Amino acid sequence: MNKITSQQLRTELLNCLNDGNFHSGEALAEQFGLSRSAISNHIKALGHLGLEIFSVKGRGYQLATKIDLLSxxxxxxxxxxxxxxxxxxxxxxxxxxxxxxxxxxxxxxxxxxxxxxxxxxxxxxxxxxxxxxxxxxxxxxxxxxxxxxxxxxxxxxxxxxxxxxxxxxxxxxxxxxxxxxxxxxxxxxxxxxxxxxxxxxxxxxxxxxxxxxxxxxxxxxxxxxxxxxxxxxxxxxxxxxxxxxxxxxxxxxxxxxxxxxxxxxxxxxxxxxxxxxxADLYKNQEVVLISGDKRVKGVARGIDNSGALLLETDQKIKPYYGGEISVRPA
Missing domain, CATH: 3.30.930.10 (Bira Bifunctional Protein; Domain 2)
Known part of the structure; x- marks a missing residue:
């Protein structure tokens, strides 16, 4: 089964589980024309994507939380x-x-x-x-x-x-x-x-x-x-x-x-x-700008018309531009 077909099948399987009910491996296998072990493998693949799926002996599979799928x-x-x-x-x-x-x-x-x-x-x-x-x-x-x-x-x-x-x-x-x-x-x-x-x-x-x-x-x-x-x-x-x-x-x-x-x-x-x-998280607060091994401490004074961060140090305000700079609270 190629990759695209697998994705389509898993999407259909997810849509089935998204009703909030338990579905037995046997019923899913019959519905999708696969073996129970193949269904189990597809359930595991969905789990690797970050989905939490309950597997309960005698009851089958259930999606832990209903998903608001994109439409x-x-x-x-x-x-x-x-x-x-x-x-x-x-x-x-x-x-x-x-x-x-x-x-x-x-x-x-x-x-x-x-x-x-x-x-x-x-x-x-x-x-x-x-x-x-x-x-x-x-x-x-x-x-x-x-x-x-x-x-x-x-x-x-x-x-x-x-x-x-x-x-x-x-x-x-x-x-x-x-x-x-x-x-x-x-x-x-x-x-x-x-x-x-x-x-x-x-x-x-x-x-x-x-x-x-x-x-x-x-x-x-x-x-x-x-x-x-x-x-x-x-x-x-x-x-x-x-x-x-x-x-x-x-x-x-x-x-x-x-x-x-x-x-x-x-x-x-x-x-x-x-x-x-x-909405500025750090305006008028002490921050540290980090760029590689360099650190500059000062007070954040907002941004200028180009989007540069204005940092006040020793009574001087200097613009700093994005690039590789990270901002942390002092």
Missing amino acids: HNSICKGMQVEQASLVQVENIVSSTNDILKQQSQELSQEQSKNGMVCLAEAQTDGRGRRGRKWVSPYGASLYFSMLWQFDNGYQAMSGLSIMVGVVLNNTLAQFGVTSSRLKWPNDVYGNNKKLAGILIEVEGQADASVSAIIGIGLNLRLPNDLQGIDQAFTDLSDLLEKPFSRNELSKKLIENLWLALPVFEAQGLNPFIEDWDE
């Missing part, structure tokens, strides 16, 4: 046909950034469309800033990428991750999140723990049209026994008492970015700085 129809409800055609929903991918990167390379500049979106249920090779692995359990987070072309080159993108962070944070506020904060240059925090990360990858010439692939990973309902994350983290279910829909959240984020990106292209970061300042 293209739900996400695109009310959109124009042209807009809906920009949105693709995948099952398991290497990374959503990779999908859009490959598509942008295959299409000519005229064919590529601003606002192309890819969402997925799981990533096998999700990554964050500086090549770090982004742990991507199945159906537990928002794995999201959007393609946007900037005709005026890299200069037109200055502060892009800042703007995306503001849009993401404002989108969360529309769903009732009031405690999330923005950590320079590309993270969203909740209760001083990481809630989301942003990864911008760029293709093109410095002085010509460039394609930015905006990757967003937002923790929604992470498994209790999740391994592989080396920092404190939280998810949306911890910040919200009321239920929320992955599909509604995806739709709103897409629409908000579609609205914000043309504004950013035309006016730069200025329209978004006030919102950043209001």
Whole structure:
């Protein structure tokens, strides 16, 4: 059985288990035309994706928690046909950034469309800033990428991750999140723990049209026994008492970015700085900037119009730009 067929089968198996009931291995084997051992192997493969599936002798298999699966129809409800055609929903991918990167390379500049979106249920090779692995359990987070072309080159993108962070944070506020904060240059925090990360990858010439692939990973309902994350983290279910829909959240984020990106292209970061300042995690606090072996201590004084972090040391304020810099509380 080839890889694509296996993924399709496991998706159907997951949809079956997603009703919250127990399903015996014998019944599943008969339903899918497989042996019980083959069903068992597929259940184990789903478990490797971060899904918690109970296996009880005499009763069969049951999904521990019902999953709010992504739906293209739900996400695109009310959109124009042209807009809906920009949105693709995948099952398991290497990374959503990779999908859009490959598509942008295959299409000519005229064919590529601003606002192309890819969402997925799981990533096998999700990554964050500086090549770090982004742990991507199945159906537990928002794995999201959007393609946007900037005709005026890299200069037109200055502060892009800042703007995306503001849009993401404002989108969360529309769903009732009031405690999330923005950590320079590309993270969203909740209760001083990481809630989301942003990864911008760029293709093109410095002085010509460039394609930015905006990757967003937002923790929604992470498994209790999740391994592989080396920092404190939280998810949306911890910040919200009321239920929320992955599909509604995806739709709103897409629409908000579609609205914000043309504004950013035309006016730069200025329209978004006030919102950043209001949500700045470390503004007017002592922080340490870390770049390799170098450490600089000072007081964070917000950002400038290019998105640089303003750090005050010895009564002087100096801008620092993203790159390889990390910010930590002093």
